[in-house]
Amino acid sequence: MIQILFATQTGNSEFYAEEVGRHLEKAIVSSIEDFDFLTLPEQKRVIFIVSTTGDGDMTTDILKFWQFLLIKDLPKESLIKLEFTVFGLGDSSYPKFNYAARKLRSRLLQLSAKEFVPSAFGDEQHPCGIDTEFVIWFENLVKKCETQTSIQQYIKIEQTDTYGQQKGVQQSDFEFTNKKRLSAEQHDKETYQYNFKCNKLYECGDILCVKPRNQDKLVSQFLAILNLDGNKWVKLEEQKQNQKSKKIPKIISIQQLFSEFLDITSPPNRYFIKLMSQYAERDIHKQKLTEMCAQTPEGLEEYYSYVYREKRNVYEVLYDFQPCFIPLEFLIDSLKLIRERQYSISSAYDGEQISLTVALVSYTTGKNRPIKGFCSNYLDNLVHGQQIEGKIIKGTIAFPKQLEIPIIMVGPGTGVAPFIGFIEQRVKQGAKNKEKTILFFGSCYENKEFYYKEFLQESAITLFTAFSRDQQKKIYVQHRILENRDLINKIVRENAQNVMIIVTGTSKKMPTQVEQVFKECLGEQMLQELKRRKQYLVECW
Ligand SMILES: Cc1cc2nc3c(=O)[nH]c(=O)nc-3n(C[C@H](O)[C@H](O)[C@H](O)COP(=O)(O)OP(=O)(O)OC[C@H]3O[C@@H](n4cnc5c(N)ncnc54)[C@H](O)[C@@H]3O)c2cc1C
Ligand SMILES: Cc1cc2nc3c(=O)[nH]c(=O)nc-3n(C[C@H](O)[C@H](O)[C@H](O)COP(=O)(O)O)c2cc1C
Numbered sequence: 001m002i003q004i005l006f007a008t009q010t011g012n013s014e015f016y017a018e019e020v021g022r023h024l025e026k027a028i029v030s031s032i033e034d035f036d037f038l039t040l041p042e043q044k045r046v047i048f049i050v051s052t053t054g055d056g057d058m059t060t061d062i063l064k065f066w067q068f069l070l071i072k073d074l075p076k077e078s079l080i081k082l083e084f085t086v087f088g089l090g091d092s093s094y095p096k097f098n099y100a101a102r103k104l105r106s107r108l109l110q111l112s113a114k115e116f117v118p119s120a121f122g123d124e125q126h127p128c129g130i131d132t133e134f135v136i137w138f139e140n141l142v143k144k145c146e147t148q149t150s151i152q153q154y155i156k157i158e159q160t161d162t163y164g165q166q167k168g169v170q171q172s173d174f175e176f177t178n179k180k181r182l183s184a185e186q187h188d189k190e191t192y193q194y195n196f197k198c199n200k201l202y203e204c205g206d207i208l209c210v211k212p213r214n215q216d217k218l219v220s221q222f223l224a225i226l227n228l229d230g231n232k233w234v235k236l237e238e239q240k241q242n243q244k245s246k247k248i249p250k251i252i253s254i255q256q257l258f259s260e261f262l263d264i265t266s267p268p269n270r271y272f273i274k275l276m277s278q279y280a281e282r283d284i285h286k287q288k289l290t291e292m293c294a295q296t297p298e299g300l301e302e303y304y305s306y307v308y309r310e311k312r313n314v315y316e317v318l319y320d321f322q323p324c325f326i327p328l329e330f331l332i333d334s335l336k337l338i339r340e341r342q343y344s345i346s347s348a349y350d351g352e353q354i355s356l357t358v359a360l361v362s363y364t365t366g367k368n369r370p371i372k373g374f375c376s377n378y379l380d381n382l383v384h385g386q387q388i389e390g391k392i393i394k395g396t397i398a399f400p401k402q403l404e405i406p407i408i409m410v411g412p413g414t415g416v417a418p419f420i421g422f423i424e425q426r427v428k429q430g431a432k433n434k435e436k437t438i439l440f441f442g443s444c445y446e447n448k449e450f451y452y453k454e455f456l457q458e459s460a461i462t463l464f465t466a467f468s469r470d471q472q473k474k475i476y477v478q479h480r481i482l483e484n485r486d487l488i489n490k491i492v493r494e495n496a497q498n499v500m501i502i503v504t505g506t507s508k509k510m511p512t513q514v515e516q517v518f519k520e521c522l523g524e525q526m527l528q529e530l531k532r533r534k535q536y537l538v539e540c541w
Helices: 012-023 037-042 060-069 099-110 131-144 216-225 243-247 254-261 270-279 283-292 297-308 314-320 328-334 374-380 413-428 453-458 477-483 485-494 510-522 524-532
Strands: 002-007 027-031 045-053 083-090 120-123 155-160 174-181 191-197 207-211 233-238 251-253 341-344 353-359 362-364 370-372 387-393 407-410 437-443 462-467 500-505 536-540
Touching (some): 012 045, 012 131, 027 243, 037 060, 060 099, 083 099, 083 131, 120 131, 131 297, 155 328, 191 374, 207 353, 207 374, 251 254, 270 297, 270 328, 283 297, 341 353, 353 413, 370 374, 407 413, 407 485, 413 453, 413 500, 437 477, 437 485, 485 510, 500 510, 524 536
Parallel strands (some): 045 083, 407 437, 437 462, 500 536
Antiparallel strands (some): 174 191, 174 387, 191 353, 207 387
């Protein structure tokens, strides 16, 4: 038996793990979170599919497993019986490319496990994405394992007249009330504050995970093109252990399945294209689709240029190759589950309301097709009174409760979100001393993207702003930090035991550059001390 274990933050590793599981004989795919790590020394073969998150960090689901592997007195030969390979998912635009997978590989080797196939590290930045490395690694893998010839199904379905419990947004704790535009009306970038009725307890620094739904119009078009009746109900039966079966209700209407669970808004994966190549009715379509899913550099390029880079969604691809009636069980097998998006809560708890600060993702592809982000567009289309599915979780940042603890916050763009809630809380607590609450905010233009301008200018805080494109020479928050090094040094030295520095935001390079300037201001040793004591925290996306 081969164990395929995945560690994921946003679901990509899970897809690759299932793809491997589909082809291998006697393979079990599971989340690393569900794996009993005490059995690791007895396992014969394990395939790890692991993504990196944060700043070169392990994803949350692998942390317990990783802590176990790091136990200092584990004997050097603990894993001598184990054969393994790691496939890493990462993005080389982050400074710590594929760190999680690389660290895991090194530790397994240290504990005497043997690599039965060379590990490999996929890169989102490659023109053909993660698949470029995956295809090569997978080819090596199948040479060393027994493979399946027929396509393995994870889920079987049965039509049913039994109606299940309508699960979903009816039980929501979050009811949309209104939104307020934060970027200037005439500006092409749209950023909003979204407000929801909510009496759930939360703290500053917490995150609201929002699960979007496919738009009704898209669902109708999708069902129509596949001749599916949304009013019919189906019963799902697990054929092979998988995550989807755990997350989708056993009895569900087809309408609900494609509105709330399976993602038809994002581009389909290559397995979906492979299924299409089998069910497309016209020969010319079959041929084109077969080329697109071939495990060759040319096949990858075809898929990436037509589907992925153009962000064609599942319906659009089906439309171009109709008629193509993929059976329902294969649709369930191949489509990704809709995944939640995380948003920093940008309000202080009051028992009634919760707010978010969200930038609408909107851009055009190489062929000029306008695209909007799935979740930010879903939020943009909410109507008053609409319930959303969400949950509150702890983020990686935590704020001081006492007013006397000084804090230096760096939050350009929507990175300011958690600080708005925190400042609101300090205002409620009666904060007067501006020197205790310092904020560095930045964006492109003062007159278009100075979010929460009045609130920030009127609150008892010390505010530094950097508007990068308002002058010829670009000015960013890191420049403002350096300009104010004396103030920063004074505050940190006088309060070394409790001062907090928190950095949040969207840019991939910003956290590294900000850290660099803090190093220049405070010295390497002080910065390392603050990090070690969790007084220097970063949350970027
Ligand atoms: C801890 C945490 C906190 C967060 N807090 C906030 C917050 O407070 N506010 C906020 O707005 N967001 C926040 N985010 C980001 C948020 O979770 C979503 O990722 C974001 O809203 C985009 O989701 P979406 O579904 O709209 O876009 P998706 O449909 O997921 O699309 C995003 C993808 O589109 C592609 N893309 C985007 N722009 C372009 C472009 N110009 N050209 C080509 N491709 C492009 C990229 O591949 C990108 O990954 C946070 C994320 C994390 C992890
Ligand atoms: C918030 C965030 C932080 C990331 N940090 C890193 C990183 O430090 N190093 C890296 O190589 N990739 C990083 N990535 C890229 C992811 O590893 C990559 O997108 C991967 O496909 C995600 O896989 P998953 O969906 O299984 O979590 C990051 C992605 C996000 C969204």
